[in-house]
Amino acid sequence: MTQSRQIAEELIAEAEKRDDFRAGIAAVQDVLDGPSYKAEAAGNWETGHSENPTPWLENAHSLLVLAMHHPEENPRLDWFDRGNTAGNRHMTKVSKELADWLYNTHGVRAQALPYHVEKGGVYLKDAAVFAGLGVVGKNNLLLDHKWGPRVRLRAVLIQGNLPPGRPLEGFQPCEGCDMPCRSACPADAFAQGQYDRVTCIQRLNSDRANPIDSGQKDSEGSPILVTDWCRRCEFACPVG
Incomplete structure (x- = not known):
């Protein structure tokens, strides 16, 4: 076994020590050459x-891709308040812990990336596919073989080259499915037979304009309001 492969396997094992986490390695260039970077993004979503925007670590050619299970019965992970979600905060913390572990254990530098591409992140669904963590389904979401679309993704940029995973073969969960995900969409974002980002963004903007009571109060005793993002297509998916 080469040293780089050993490092990759140890890093993945370290990540997966955490409950409800899966991990894989993707090559940065594969992700940059992937379908999302070639597509023309429709609509503009101000999240x-x-x-903060983050410049990339130099000579970094690999990504550790993390998938965290987000079950339907724990909606608070995705509630947006104070500029983030609880799930995202947790994944940022784990990403930084793994970057520190990689440097302290193997002397390899790494960098936890922001969630959004516009701030220095990567297209996470593409990265997860190249890392062998799942496939993109008819609902335009990553489908993990165990948890279906009920996952949240983040990436850690790694200096040098680690051997990447491979896209899954033989995992075709949408084949023969009557696509309840598409009929479940309250905004009818699949009306044209494929995902329409502009329509989906309109629904998300509506979610943001109509926050819900989190059941918690701030220091002054006022209710803390949160954005509860739509997840209907996730919940309707039978995979996982």
Whole structure:
């Protein structure tokens, strides 16, 4: 076994020590050459995300891709308040812990990337596919073989080259499916037979304009309001 492969296997094992986490390695160039970077993005979504833009680490050619299970019965992970979600905050913390572990254990530098591409992140669904963590389904979401679309993704940039995973073969969960994900969409974002980003963004903007009570109060005793993003297509998917 080469040293780089050993490092990759140890890093993945370290990540998967955490409950409800899966991990894989993707090559940065594969992701940059992937379908999302070649597509023309429709619509503009101002998320209000609090992460700062991040320049990339030099000579970094690999990505550790993390998938965290987000079950339907734990909606708070995706509630947006104070510029982020609880799930995203946790994944940022884990990403930084793994970057520190990689440097302290193997002397390899790494960098936890922001969630959004516009702030220095990568297209995470593409990265997860190249890392062998799942496939993109008819609902335009990553489908993990165990958890289906009920996952959240992040990436850690790694200096040098680690051997990447391979896209899954033989995993075709949408084949023969009557696509309840598409009929479940309250905005009818699949009306034209494929995902329409502009329509989906309109629904997300509506979610943001109509926050819900989190059941918690701030220091002054006022209710803390949060954005509860639509996940209907996730919940309707039978995979996982």
